[in-house]
Amino acid sequence: MADEGMWTLDHLPVKQMQQRYGFTPTPQWIDLVQHAALRLAEGCTGSFVSANGLVMTNHHCANSCLSQISKGHEDYMSNGYIALKQEDEPKCPDVELNQLQSITDVTTQVNAATAGKTGAERVKAERAIDSKLEQSCVNGDAKTWRCDVVTLYNGGRYALYKYRRYQDVRLVFAPEQSIAFFGGDPDNFNFPRYDLDVAFFRAYVDNKPASTPQFFKFSPQGPKAGDMTFVIGNPGSTQRGIPWVQLAAMRDVRLVPLFGLLSEMRGLLWQYGRAGAEQAKEAQEARFYIENSIKVFNGWLQTLADENFVEQKKKQDASLREWMAATPERRTKYGDPWTDLQHAQQRSAELIARYNMLEQGFGFNERGGELFGYARTLVRAAAERSKPDGERLPDFRDANLPAVEHTLESNVPVYPHYEQTLLSWSLEKLRQVLGADDPTVHEVLGKQSPDQLAQQLVSGTQLADPAVRKQLWDGGEKAIEASNDPLIKLALQIDPESRQVRKAYEDDVTAPTQKADETIAKARFDRDGMSSYPDATFTLRLSYGKVVGWNENGKPVPPFTDIGGLYKRATGADPFKLPDSWVNAQGKLDANTPMNFVTDNDIIGGNSGSAVIDREGHAVGLIFDGNIHSLGGDFVYDGSNNRAVAVDTAVLLESVRKVYNLPRLADELTQGHL
């Protein structure tokens, strides 16, 4: 039996934990991990590690903040940031922390609202019930509370998650990129590893450090081989309960084209960054994201092409399908979701390219830049805010408006040359993917080349200015209609077509897929009982496991690296070049201090920044990656070689004290308060 599973806190596998490790969590222990763990709304995990709002997460989860607070010649992303005094802690424009308050089962309500409905009807009904539940949960104070209806077990269960929001989040410390991401893309998802992938934030309330009595005490030593470990965080998504027909479509229809698109963008950004230090900085955040995604896609594609995996998956599907059709009662109860699923996937193949280009914004650089996203958000928000809450697109429901406004008001730097380059390329992709004879392409480009249009849009827009965005936000539909901003006009122009393809995709693909998955999931429950954990949904999960290496091609990989190994691996050339701080500190550091370690905890993207804790609820490490075998974890957990990779708390303390000379932070970590 493997240490498999990403468990919700209200359904922990207490029996397995007791049997395998002789450990049963107390209610206090569970309460602690729930409140000390945080979700970074943009897609990571963090945890409180002092009573005064100190948050530990990854350097790579602080990328946006580090880029955004760098002004002029400053480059905090590369050079790190140290707040020597508390007053030096700058606000991160875009970071929001969510602290889970409660989980309420709302399966009955959701099922009642959607019963018997399909397609567009179902989308509408689900949107309405979600909105109703979320509004009542937020209870008029969306600045403080955030509520999300979460689909668990692919629709086997629905739950209402209520979070406390922290929107005033400031930066305390981040090391240099070259030590945080030592080894760069070559070492990413590999082990042995030597990264200090850490950043510390602080949550503020009313301009003062937040009071956070529930936090993980910081273990100065880190764990030992064989120790039981827990990872508490927000794994983003997994597809382990998904039938093969859906995974096959995911591979062929979605993943492969996206892999090509991102690879192309990677090459573009690589070359863009060679033009100089400023260009390298402009492209840095997108490059990091894309290189990481491509490595993940590679891992997924490998698993999804693995004959053994595919055969096993097909067998499981066939046996469930057989079971569902074995009696007249079951046939009546379940119908034939398998055929529905297949039809939905075929429809997905027809719609996906258009959906990606228009609604996902790949054709307008909504993914690689800022400007078009502002335009679209303003245009959509103006239209949506005039509708009743339950009829809005989910992003614009009252519960989400504070986050939208926050993004629009944040003073994120916009790089015009970068935006123009990426927009030109995106418009080329729009034309390439939809075809030069497509009416929307004709309408957008007219007689202009992508390059000409991009130049005109970026030089003409005012949307880089937060004040202009604020005006348009406050002015609502009238201001949008009156605007002469070329990007606002473009967003308005494509909006009907973009909404149409979204609606078609949701009605013909998402809704029937969800319904079929739900039916299949329910049948699996009826047959097997609810003995397992739900697929990951970027909500709080606990995984248990131990510190343990693995075997690679017959050779054992030990679970720890140390500071001595870091200095041995350094070459002086990127990405194996140490920052000056580490070069200078070498003599002061204990070479035997553990640096990174691996555990067999079952984690996935979104767990980045999660604390690794021990039986006492003390932080002993900081998750920042998985090994290469962990990538298949999206689809199946293999305990023999799937490993989580963490920074040891020992190296965190050693480096904060001796490399960065920050007694203030070191003391707060060891004492648990300011």
Add this chain to the structure above:
Amino acid sequence: MADEGMWTLDHLPVKQMQQRYGFTPTPQWIDLVQHAALRLAEGCTGSFVSANGLVMTNHHCANSCLSQISKGHEDYMSNGYIALKQEDEPKCPDVELNQLQSITDVTTQVNAATAGKTGAERVKAERAIDSKLEQSCVNGDAKTWRCDVVTLYNGGRYALYKYRRYQDVRLVFAPEQSIAFFGGDPDNFNFPRYDLDVAFFRAYVDNKPASTPQFFKFSPQGPKAGDMTFVIGNPGSTQRGIPWVQLAAMRDVRLVPLFGLLSEMRGLLWQYGRAGAEQAKEAQEARFYIENSIKVFNGWLQTLADENFVEQKKKQDASLREWMAATPERRTKYGDPWTDLQHAQQRSAELIARYNMLEQGFGFNERGGELFGYARTLVRAAAERSKPDGERLPDFRDANLPAVEHTLESNVPVYPHYEQTLLSWSLEKLRQVLGADDPTVHEVLGKQSPDQLAQQLVSGTQLADPAVRKQLWDGGEKAIEASNDPLIKLALQIDPESRQVRKAYEDDVTAPTQKADETIAKARFDRDGMSSYPDATFTLRLSYGKVVGWNENGKPVPPFTDIGGLYKRATGADPFKLPDSWVNAQGKLDANTPMNFVTDNDIIGGNSGSAVIDREGHAVGLIFDGNIHSLGGDFVYDGSNNRAVAVDTAVLLESVRKVYNLPRLADELTQGHL
């Protein structure tokens, strides 16, 4: 019944042609098409279209020549080239034409030589017999003759192809890139289409235009809808006879990673070319090649993920496999090639990344640039030339040495900044794909970054100079060993490892795959008889068909476009910008002149530049592309929508006379001689 098939001239489907079209080719007709059609050794087709060595092919088949003869501010690739007088026809450094003289069946000899051998033994034996057959065929005059042993029917048959070589090939005329490739990448593989993708070469012998009495007379009108058409050319390769297990490995193990690699390079080159006109020119040839490849890969991946295709393929395999095992005699005769094939594919998955990076040279920019290729060729040639012919790597057998020498001596421009950029990127890929801890990667990079090493290699090498290459070629092993050129040293350094992975790949993958395919192909013959055509092998094939449109989403696509449509499609912005010559000539041109047309001839890459001829053996068009549905033609021919795309001879004549004012060329075309 569809107009399927790429037939060898010694096994034409005379019955089908007679039944479907009432046409039976005479021996004279066959003799004409064999000698008028040419192979461009680099990978295209051409044809003689006058008695004085005038050759018609595509502009995109003349890309290398146009780049290579452009010097200083000249850019013949973009601006076209016109030789007003015969003395103005410049030599294309790298073009070699092959004219097929004879096909000799050598199945018995090859089978006898390889009987009972497997793995490395088999590779060696086949190399030895091929060398022996080719040498005896060339008979000491490799400057005039070229002989290749060709594997047909996946090993069901072997044939010795003897060609007359033309190495003095000069450029007569090429139009501007913007009309040759009007619509650029967006229109590539699409229709309606408006391209003048033509170039004319002339073959010279002893510094005089070659005498070529067998040529295609040039039809001034082009064909009509429904006319029977033939395409005679050199389709590069198809995989129609290949079992599914091999195609699945092709998709997952080879195609998908390569698709990512080329996509990345595409983005890099896109951005590289934006730096200025000079950089755009430097990147142009590679960009063209890569964009085209990516579109092809997209088509392949679509077919290889098409459920109907996969199911049909699996069924065909299963039925043949069953037939092969149905009697004890058959089991003894055929053994179990299916399992062998599967093992070979598994081994391929283990070796392919290393093989691509080292031996295919992706890790050293052997694909995107010139310099490392020179180094490797010189290093290999020195070692190989000292061995007996039959023991050499095939590229270095005596029969191939003239082509190798030709490449080394050609004065192809080398762009140092381009080479350095691409080499830096390639070395990064080397490290990424093999891993930072790989011993070869360590050995190559040492403590340097890819960028540092690339800078050092490109600034230090002398190999851009043909005279230096000539010295090293002439000096043989001694000169190579004594050389201090850093690229020669790198090529020497990785050669043992590179040869080793090649040998492993050939022994464990290529040879057993070939043997298994051969056994399966033989079984298919035993069951079905030799009623079909062999998979394409870049050798001369005839396809028959007709001028006909198709239905796209229920709407008919007519088979012709005309000059009027070209002017309507032009926008003034790249890639829909007409060159000045066409803008200025508009008033003079007949708008109803047919421009491009489609036929259902079964063609594939390598057929580029093939003449479309009529029943009389007159040229009526010039193949330059297929429609988007033709891309699946690698694996299966679908007569309902697979279409070849050709330039009409009518527009060729109209434009040569009225746009380019070249009566000399127009007269030669209509009169058939200078």
